[in-house]
Amino acid sequence: DLQERLSAFMTQEIYPNERIFEEQLESSADRWTLPPIMEALKVKARAANLWNLFLPKAHHAQGLTNLEYAPLCEIMGRSPIAPEVFNCSAPDTGNMEVLLRYGTERHQDQWLAPLLAGEIRSGFGMTEPAVASSDATNIEGSIxxxxxxxVINARKWWTSGAGDPRCKILIFMGKTDPTADRHQQQSMVLVPMNTPGITLLRSMS
Known part of the structure; x- marks a missing residue:
């Protein structure tokens, strides 16, 4: 049973290593330096076949429905380090689902494959400082x-994942057609983090 195996892994591997994770993080050069224990735990999770648990059944033979995945989220949510161990942390999960559903073969080869392998991280750029961005119709960034x-022009903040040096790709939301109906003005584009013109001003303090 998947829930039982996940719970056992949490008990045997995650909870005992939370303090080690914190100690390694506190002694690192900066907050974005990945504690070595994280990669070690990820290797164990993959070996235990507890990896990419979020994948939807509609797009993956061994995937889960939302109802089946929900109790696994509850179990993983008991530890702040657990989601990344299982490659199930935001914003990567949502970004991978977008790439899985809508990405071209090239997109999937270049970005989805290394995300699924846990080799890179991703970011999501939607929130803007001047508008209530939980309502996507307020977004003013242009594409x-x-x-x-x-050509993209925008100022984003609360850009999930962008501060992580492993973040290589950003899913950016902006307006492509301001003249369209209110709920049909927006699009999302893939923006590599090394694209000229991107400036990361600061991370949250």
């Missing part, structure tokens, strides 16, 4: 097509 390129 404009110019020839074979898209």
């Amino acid at each position: 404009k097509r110019e020839g074979n390129e898209y």
